[in-house]
Amino acid sequence: MPAATDIMTPLWRGVVVLRVITAAFAIVAIIVYHDGFVRPGLGWAVLAGIAVWTVVICLAYSDDVTRRTSVVVIDLLVTLALMGSSALVLSPEQLTEVTQRTPLLTTVWASGPVVAAAVQGGRVAGALFGLAVSVVDIWLRGLFTIDLARDTLLLVGTGFVLGLAATAARRATEQLRRSARAEAATAERERLARSIHDSVVQVLARVRARGGQLDGEAGELARLAGEQEIALRCLFSAKAPDTTGEQDLAGALRLLAGPRVEVSVPATAVPLPAADVEELVAVAREALANTARHGGPGAKSWILVEDLGTEVALTIRDDGPGVDNGQLADAESAGRMGVSRSIRGRVADLGGTLTLGTGPGRGTEWEVRLARIQQDLLR
Amino acid sequence: MIRVMVVDDHPIWRAGVARDLVEQDFEVVATAADGAAALRIVPAVTPDVVLMDLHFASGGPSGAETTRRIIDTWPDIRVLVLSASGEHADVLAAVQAGASGYLMKSASVEELVTAVRRTAEGDAVFTAGLAGLLLGEYRRMALDPRTDSPRLTDRETEVLRQVATGCTARQIAEALGISHRTVENHVQATLRKLQLHNRVELTRYAIEHGLIDQ
Numbered sequence: 001m002p003a004a005t006d007i008m009t010p011l012w013r014g015v016v017v018l019r020v021i022t023a024a025f026a027i028v029a030i031i032v033y034h035d036g037f038v039r040p041g042l043g044w045a046v047l048a049g050i051a052v053w054t055v056v057i058c059l060a061y062s063d064d065v066t067r068r069t070s071v072v073v074i075d076l077l078v079t080l081a082l083m084g085s086s087a088l089v090l091s092p093e094q095l096t097e098v099t100q101r102t103p104l105l106t107t108v109w110a111s112g113p114v115v116a117a118a119v120q121g122g123r124v125a126g127a128l129f130g131l132a133v134s135v136v137d138i139w140l141r142g143l144f145t146i147d148l149a150r151d152t153l154l155l156v157g158t159g160f161v162l163g164l165a166a167t168a169a170r171r172a173t174e175q176l177r178r179s180a181r182a183e184a185a186t187a188e189r190e191r192l193a194r195s196i197h198d199s200v201v202q203v204l205a206r207v208r209a210r211g212g213q214l215d216g217e218a219g220e221l222a223r224l225a226g227e228q229e230i231a232l233r234c235l236f237s238a239k240a241p242d243t244t245g246e247q248d249l250a251g252a253l254r255l256l257a258g259p260r261v262e263v264s265v266p267a268t269a270v271p272l273p274a275a276d277v278e279e280l281v282a283v284a285r286e287a288l289a290n291t292a293r294h295g296g297p298g299a300k301s302w303i304l305v306e307d308l309g310t311e312v313a314l315t316i317r318d319d320g321p322g323v324d325n326g327q328l329a330d331a332e333s334a335g336r337m338g339v340s341r342s343i344r345g346r347v348a349d350l351g352g353t354l355t356l357g358t359g360p361g362r363g364t365e366w367e368v369r370l371a372r373i374q375q376d377l378l379r
Numbered sequence: 380m381i382r383v384m385v386v387d388d389h390p391i392w393r394a395g396v397a398r399d400l401v402e403q404d405f406e407v408v409a410t411a412a413d414g415a416a417a418l419r420i421v422p423a424v425t426p427d428v429v430l431m432d433l434h435f436a437s438g439g440p441s442g443a444e445t446t447r448r449i450i451d452t453w454p455d456i457r458v459l460v461l462s463a464s465g466e467h468a469d470v471l472a473a474v475q476a477g478a479s480g481y482l483m484k485s486a487s488v489e490e491l492v493t494a495v496r497r498t499a500e501g502d503a504v505f506t507a508g509l510a511g512l513l514l515g516e517y518r519r520m521a522l523d524p525r526t527d528s529p530r531l532t533d534r535e536t537e538v539l540r541q542v543a544t545g546c547t548a549r550q551i552a553e554a555l556g557i558s559h560r561t562v563e564n565h566v567q568a569t570l571r572k573l574q575l576h577n578r579v580e581l582t583r584y585a586i587e588h589g590l591i592d593q
Contacts, residue, residue, distance in 0.1 A: 087382050089590065142486060155476075194436075201463070202389040202391050202392045205392060205484050205485065206391050206395045208485070209395065209396075209399065209487070209488055210395065210399075212488065213485055213488060226485060229485060230485055233485075246494070250467075259485075262507050262508065262545060263511075264507045264510060264511025264512070264543040264544070265467060265506050265511055265512075265515065266467070266512065266514070266515020266516065266518065266519065267468045267470070267471035267512050267515055268468070268509065268519060269469040277580075300545060301545075302507050302543070302544040302545035304507075304511055304514075304540065304543045304544050305511070305515075305517065306514060306515065306518060306540075307518055307519070308518060309518070309521075309522045313546055315543075317544040317545060318548075319545060330445075342533060345480060365544065
């Protein structure tokens with residue numbers, strides 16, 4: 001994810017800079033308070049440890065391959081260990097008399113893992129790491145004063161707020177990247193659509209319109225040209241699912257248009273979850289296939305999509321001979337109405353309702369209604 | 380003889396439609412390659428019917444905008460939109476701007492001829508597609524909290540739904556037990572209401588933004 005890395009790089013650079021500055025602060029503090037230490041030798045060793053770990057961890061955080069959660073956790077453990085060594089190095093007075101302002105050996109340098117965790121894992125990780133460092137501080141001192149409470153608040157608060165910022169930045173970048181991608185795809189499709197519309201489609205339309213009046217093979221060729229014309233026009237007017245996982249039912253159904261199928265849709269998109277759109281298109285296809293099999297040679301079909309806000313209605317009607325209800329029941333019990341059962345099954349799985357209207361000479365009309373459940377919950 | 384003007388930016392299509400119409404005893408008084416050209420030519424040739432494409436490669440006013448300007452200036456001229464598929468929003472805009480209806484470019488010559496005749500007589504050409512668009516627009520407006528947008532009566536909704544699923548006026552009249560003429564009236568009313576609303580909205584917008592005096 002190059003784009004997401006790009007936005008996080010400045011934040012990580014900030015983490016590294018803060019680490020180096022706080023390391024310098026910690027080193028100076030060790031030198032200043034060195035005289036009061038009970039184990040001065042170990043004090044120097046901790047100083048060296050802080051310096052070495054700062055170099056190691058800054059290198060790790062500078063490369064997006066090694067910026068991993070495990071590395072941040074190791075950073076916390078090493079930092080806490082160095083912090084914990086204060087118990088052996090500082091004198092009991094230095095340790096307990098916070099009012100004398102003797103810091104632990106690691107002092108503000110211990111905030112490093114907290115900011116790193118916030119940038120890597122977000123607000124919860126940031127706050128938890130802040131809490132971990134504070135708890136160890138309090139435990140080492142063996143007391144809880146207003147100063148330590150303030151440090152705790154600052155550390156936890158910093159981790160939380162920085163984590164929020166990092167997550168927001170990451171989401172914004174992700175969104176930007178998605179919309180840029182969608183925009184590029186749309187622009188490309190429109191470019192193709194324009195050029196095809198201005199050339200191939202016009203000629204096909206002309207061949208179809210002119211040849212449609214001719215008999216025999218010429219008429220057949222014209223009919224084929226017409227099918228391709230409609231297919232091309234529809235192909236470019238259909239839209240891919242958007243980033244929210246929703247798809248335009250109207251656009252998807254328009255692909256079914258043809259010389260014998262007319263599709264009536266609203267001017268605006270009819271968004272539904274992509275899976276529902278797929279099922280509804282499958283229902284429409286089965287109804288059309290049924291008309292093609294039983295509707296006679298000249299039968300036409302119409303598909304109507306209506307967006308009623310809380311629900312979506314899909315109607316598929318043909319002008320075939322239709323069947324009377326008794327016949328339909330007979331056919332269904334005899335297992336010949338496979339299509340009816342299959343459509344019923346699909347609609348039931350979707351949680352929609354199906355109405356079948358038919359009768360001798362009235363054609364057949366399927367009406368599917370599907371409630372927009374998720375939408376309502378979100379509103 | 381019905382005087383027709385063809386506005387389309389594709390030369391093969393334009394010439395073909397013009398020839399089809401001439402063969403069917405229409406007088407093609409002019410052709411134009413885009414909206415700007417159409418607006419220049421219309422006053423000189425005063426057609427009865429303008430066949431209007433919606434998009435022009437050369438830019439300038441769109442088919443919908445050209446339709447609006449033609450109807451504003453010459454209310455007697457009828458505009459019939461010939462659209463490619465997938466231009467539904469633009470078709471709706473053109474119809475709201477005053478076009479009498481629309482045909483898909485995939486319509487047959489017979490359908491085109493019938494549509495041009497009916498348009499010249501002043502009737503709206505109601506295809507299933509147009510009914511679907513109008514139905515969609517009314518549904519959209521019904522979900523809009525603003526209350527002054529027009530609504531369909533239950534009967535009008537029923538009629539439009541049947542037109543949108545391919546029923547003929549005769550079939551609808553039979554199914555609903557009303558006369559053929561009443562069905563036609565319902566259908567025309569749905570279009571008139573929408574066009575009127577659009578006109579009122581445009582005027583209100585113009586007043587609110589100081590484009591015209593009150």
